[in-house]
Structures are given as C-alpha cells and as structure tokens.
Amino acid sequence: xxxxxxxxxxxxxxxxxxxASETLGCGMNIAVYLPPQAATQKLPVLYWxxxxxxxxxxxxxxxxxxxxxxxxxxxLVAPDTSPRGDDVADAEGYDLGKGAGFYVNxxxxxWSTHYRMYDYVVSELPALIEAHFPASAARAISGxxxxxxxxLIAALKNPGRYRSVSAFSPIVAPSQVPWGEKxxxxxxxxxxxxxxxxxxxxxxxxxxxxxxxxxxxxxxxEFLASQLKPERLRDASAAAGHPLQLRLRPGYDHSYYFxxxxxxxxxxxxxxALRSPARAYKEDASSKSV
Amino acid sequence: xxxxxxxxxxxxxxxxxxxASETLGCGMNIAVYLPPQAATQKLPVLYWxxxxxxxxxxxxxxxxxxxxxxxxxxxLVAPDTSPRGDDVADAEGYDLGKGAGFYVNxxxxxWSTHYRMYDYVVSELPALIEAHFPASAARAISGxxxxxxxxLIAALKNPGRYRSVSAFSPIVAPSQVPWGEKxxxxxxxxxxxxxxxxxxxxxxxxxxxxxxxxxxxxxxxEFLASQLKPERLRDASAAAGHPLQLRLRPGYDHSYYFxxxxxxxxxxxxxxALRSPARAYKEDASSKSV
Numbered sequence: 207x208x209x210x211x212x213x214x215x216x217x218x219x220x221x222x223x224x225x226a227s228e229t230l231g232c233g234m235n236i237a238v239y240l241p242p243q244a245a246t247q248k249l250p251v252l253y254w255x256x257x258x259x260x261x262x263x264x265x266x267x268x269x270x271x272x273x274x275x276x277x278x279x280x281x282l283v284a285p286d287t288s289p290r291g292d293d294v295a296d297a298e299g300y301d302l303g304k305g306a307g308f309y310v311n312x313x314x315x316x317w318s319t320h321y322r323m324y325d326y327v328v329s330e331l332p333a334l335i336e337a338h339f340p341a342s343a344a345r346a347i348s349g350x351x352x353x354x355x356x357x358l359i360a361a362l363k364n365p366g367r368y369r370s371v372s373a374f375s376p377i378v379a380p381s382q383v384p385w386g387e388k389x390x391x392x393x394x395x396x397x398x399x400x401x402x403x404x405x406x407x408x409x410x411x412x413x414x415x416x417x418x419x420x421x422x423x424x425x426x427x428e429f430l431a432s433q434l435k436p437e438r439l440r441d442a443s444a445a446a447g448h449p450l451q452l453r454l455r456p457g458y459d460h461s462y463y464f465x466x467x468x469x470x471x472x473x474x475x476x477x478x479a480l481r482s483p484a485r486a487y488k489e490d491a492s493s494k495s496v
Numbered sequence: 497x498x499x500x501x502x503x504x505x506x507x508x509x510x511x512x513x514x515x516a517s518e519t520l521g522c523g524m525n526i527a528v529y530l531p532p533q534a535a536t537q538k539l540p541v542l543y544w545x546x547x548x549x550x551x552x553x554x555x556x557x558x559x560x561x562x563x564x565x566x567x568x569x570x571x572l573v574a575p576d577t578s579p580r581g582d583d584v585a586d587a588e589g590y591d592l593g594k595g596a597g598f599y600v601n602x603x604x605x606x607w608s609t610h611y612r613m614y615d616y617v618v619s620e621l622p623a624l625i626e627a628h629f630p631a632s633a634a635r636a637i638s639g640x641x642x643x644x645x646x647x648l649i650a651a652l653k654n655p656g657r658y659r660s661v662s663a664f665s666p667i668v669a670p671s672q673v674p675w676g677e678k679x680x681x682x683x684x685x686x687x688x689x690x691x692x693x694x695x696x697x698x699x700x701x702x703x704x705x706x707x708x709x710x711x712x713x714x715x716x717x718e719f720l721a722s723q724l725k726p727e728r729l730r731d732a733s734a735a736a737g738h739p740l741q742l743r744l745r746p747g748y749d750h751s752y753y754f755x756x757x758x759x760x761x762x763x764x765x766x767x768x769a770l771r772s773p774a775r776a777y778k779e780d781a782s783s784k785s786v
C-alpha cells in the first residue's frame with residue numbers, strides 16, 4: 207500500500223492509500239481517517255460506501271465526518287465506487303461502469319472481469335485494513351444512495367460481520383427502479399431472479415440476523431419517488447419483523463449538505479454498537495452469505 | 497438577486513444567490529448560510545473570504561462551518577474571489593486574474609475596469625446582505641490564504657465596521673512575497689509605496705482601532721516559508737502594540753482539512769464578539785479608511 211495523501215485533520219490524519227486489488231484486478235484508492243486515538247490503540251472501523259459518480263474523495267472532503275470520528279475514536283474507511291483504469295470496462299452515462307459499481311459481483315461480460323465490488327468491500331478491504339492499520343475486527347457500515355444500497359446488502363448478506371448498519375437516501379429496491387434495473391441487467395443479466403441476492407428489499411425477508419437498519423431520507427430528495435422508494439423496504443421489513451428506523455427529514459435533498467447535517471447522529475449510533483460486546487452471531491462460527 | 501441553490505443544512509438553508517454587482521460590473525455568486533434562527537430574528541453575519549482559485553463553493557462544501565453557525569445563530573456569507581465573465585480580464589496562471597482578485601481595488605488597466613474586490617467585499621456586499629436577509633449590522637470577517645489577507649486588511653482599514661477578525665494561513669505581507677508581488681504589480685503598478693495600503697503588515701502599524709487579530713497557521717503548510725511568513729505580522733504587531741493571537745498548529749497543512757479542524761473555534765470566537773455590545777468605534781461616527 208502506498209500512501210498518496212496525508213493531511214492532519216481534527217487531531218488525526220486524513221490519508222489516502224493506493225493498492226493493487228486482487229479482487230478487482232486494478233489499482234484502487236482508499237481514504238482512511240485515523241483519529242487521534244489510533245496512535246495508541248486499536249479502534250473499530252466504520253466503512254463508508256459512496257454513491258454514483260463518486261470516488262474516495264467525496265465523503266472525506268464534504269461530509270465533515272472526521273470531527274465525530276475523532277470524538278468517538280472510530281477509523282473511517284471510504285473506498286472508491288468501482289474498479290478503475292484504462293483496461294476496465296466502461297459505458298456511456300454516469301450510472302453504469304466506472305463510478306457505478308453498485309457493490310455487486312458482476313457475472314456478465316465485459317463487466318465480470320473487474321466489477322466485483324461486493325467481494326472487494328466485504329472481504330478484501332476489511333482484511334487489508336485490519337492487517338495494515340490499528341483496526342480491530344469491530345466493523346460498522348454506512349453509505350449514501352448507491353452506497354446506501356451497498357451498505358444494506360453487505361450487512362444483510364453477512365450476519366455477524368458488522369455490528370451496525372445505516373444509510374443515507376439508499377437505493378433500497380434496485381430491482382424495481384431505473385438505476386438498479388440498468389445496472390443489474392448489465393452486471394447480472396436479464397434473469398431477475400438472480401437480482402434478488404443483491405436487493406435489500408428482497409434480502410430483508412430472509413435475513414438470518416435481525417441487525418437493525420437505520421435510514422435517513424430527505425423528503426425533498428429529487429430521486430425519492432423515482433429511484434429510492436424507501437416505503438418498499440419499510441413494508442418488507444415490517445412483513446419480516448426486521449427492525450428498521452426510517453427517518454424522513456423535511457426539506458433535505460440528496461446532497462452532501464444532507465449527509466453532513468446527520469452524519470454525526472449516524473456515527474454516534476455506530477459508536478454505541480461498536481463499543482458494545484460482540485453480538486451473538488460470531489463470524490467464525492456462523493457467518494454465511496444468504 | 498436570484499436564488500440559484502437552496503439546500504437544507506443543519507436545520508437552516510445553504511443558499512447561493514446571483515446578482516449584478518455595480519462595483520464589479522459583472523454578475524457574481526454569493527453563498528449565504530441562513531441558520532435556523534434566521535427564520536424568526538435578525539442575526540449577525542460572518543463574512544468569509546476564500547483563497548486563490550476558489551469560488552463561492554469551496555467554503556460551503558468543505559469547511560463544515562454550517563454546524564457551528566447553526567449552534568451560534570450566525571449567518572455565513574461567502575462571495576466569489578474575483579469578478580467573473582467573458583469580458584473580465586484574465587491572465588495565465590492561477591494567481592492573477594479570475595479567482596485571484598486579492599481583495600484590492602485595481603488601479604491599472606486592464607484590471608481596473610472590474611477588479612474592485614475590496615469595495616465589493618467591504619461596502620456593496622454587506623449593504624446587499626443587510627437589505628435582503630435577516631442580517632443585523634454586527635459583522636465579523638475571516639478568510640483563508642489570499643482571503644485571510646483580505647479579511648485582515650478589511651478589518652484594519654475600517655475601524656468599527658467589524659466586531660472581530662480572524663484568518664487561516666493568511667498572506668500577511670503580500671508586498672514581500674511572490675504571490676502578492678505579482679498581483680500588486682499588475683493591479684496597482686510598480687510603485688511599492690502604493691502597495692502599503694493593501695498590506696496587513698504595513699497597516700497594523702497605524703491601525704486606529706486595536707481590534708485583536710486571531711490567526712491559525714499550520715506548521716506543515718507548504719506555503720509557510722515562501723508566501724505566508726506570519727512572523728512578519730507578529731513582529732509588526734508587537735512593535736505597534738496591536739493584539740495578535742498567532743497559533744501555530746503542528747502537522748497541519750494549507751488545505752480545507754486544516755480549516756475544518758479549527759473553524760469551530762473561529763466561529764465561537766466571532767460569536768462571542770458578535771454577541772457583545774458594539775465597540776467604542778461607531779461606524780456612523782468615526783469610520784474611515786486608512
């Protein structure tokens with residue numbers, strides 16, 4: 207891993223690293239915020255997954271999360287949103303290809319060569335972080351929009367792997383909205399049955415662990431009715447008895463001004479879970495993907 | 497004034513307005529953060545002047561200042577850093593012309609036609625804000641780098657106009673460093689005597705009001721030794737008996753990660769001054785430019 211940025215921030219360090227990802231077959235940038243406490247102890251980690259068009263930079267420059275991470279003693283890790291590089295497949299438009307990995311493992315050409323963001327985020331990335339930084343195995347995950355979808359499916363598919371999960375303005379039912387339909391058709395093919403393994407609204411029905419879902423959603427979000435549809439997850443969670451706190455925030459839109467306003471509450475939520483004893487699901491004993 | 501952006505943020509609104517500036521002879525964007533208290537009362541205003549290459553966007557997207565403005569009930573106003581438009585003179589390089597107005601009134605062609613950022617920031621902008629928003633006449637001013645220079649000279653040249661002034665990594669002695677020498681030679685001509693009226697280190701010697709200067713400076717700032725030289729202002733302030741608090745921050749650089757780490761302390765500083773009774777200098781009685 208090569209450190210390519212190193213900036214003092216709230217008493218800690220906002221760094222960016224570059225490494226060769228085995229899972230993705232390309233070089234990847236990872237933003238890592240190390241709070242002051244990391245100088246002397248192992249700390250829990252909050253993984254942040256960004257939305258369409260983003261890189262590892264958006265969250266660290268715009269969310270203002272470092273202040274809260276420094277208060278609570280949590281490492282923040284924000285990867286890029288897709289494989290990158292000249293030999294990585296791409297498409298016209300902002301919602302497919304580079305910057306739009308959708309946190310799935312693609313099964314169709316040309317995407318399947320590099321687009322394995324699910325395995326990258328769930329497996330390679332935490333292993334890398336826990337090997338190279340003062341990071342404990344206590345993990346939380348959150349994200350925005352496409353990244354909110356990524357956080358939800360990562361948690362729902364991997365009981366025991368995360369202590370807590372939250373999302374801002376997530377794509378909760380990608381199989382049922384234009385962004386998800388376009389991406390899933392390309393990455394996974396036309397068989398909609400295969401999409402269900404990557405859709406939070408489908409996964410929540412059979413999730414073996416009842417990890418509570420925390421979601422904030424602005425009611426002035428320009429994508430609310432067309433792409434986000436949080437009521438789909440609300441109904442599915444209610445039917446499954448899966449705990450969900452869905453907070454509609456009056457006046458807020460889809461931007462980082464919304465995220466910055468409530469990221470402090472999310473980090474406090476994750477900090478409480480990360481400080482508590484490990485949950486009943488032990489990864490080594492019963493972890494499996496659904 | 498036309499509102500071109502309107503985003504909910506920390507219970508208030510992060511807006512951007514566009515207006516035709518009489519002083520500058522061009523259209524200008526102004527970022528205005530209205531905290532929740534602005535819905536029901538007049539509030540004091542903190543003016544923020546950004547640095548080289550910036551627009552009205554950098555501060556509002558990267559500094560995380562809205563949280564503190566909402567806590568303290570302060571309106572934030574961040575103008576662009578130069579006149580803009582196709583008929584506005586420009587130059588090669590990032591440090592002259594558009595994005596580099598240096599908060600002076602240019603006296604030399606072709607710059608003198610539009611480059612009057614000092615009059616714009618000190619006079620037209622506050623008049624506009626106080627006429628169109630729930631803004632009191634209690635003003636504070638701050639800025640970064642070139643904008644820190646702008647904040648310092650605006651306060652030093654206008655006793656009574658600002659209740660408080662602070663700066664991050666300011667260009668304190670523009671007459672003595674490459675950035676300032678290039679800009680002042682273009683905007684003001686070769687007579688260095690004329691530069692003194694726009695240089696904080698010169699102005700502090702004769703400032704009629706001893707408004708305390710608060711400066712934060714990272715000691716890992718890549719421009720510290722070549723362009724910033726805070727010791728020049730420290731020495732001049734000491735000689736003049738002008739109060740200056742200069743805080744060197746170990747490890748911090750010139751970026752918004754530095755600003756975001758300490759903007760909360762600056763806003764608390766300004767809030768205390770803005771809440772206190774008006775100072776002895778009354779603008780209507782004794783304001784004059786030096």
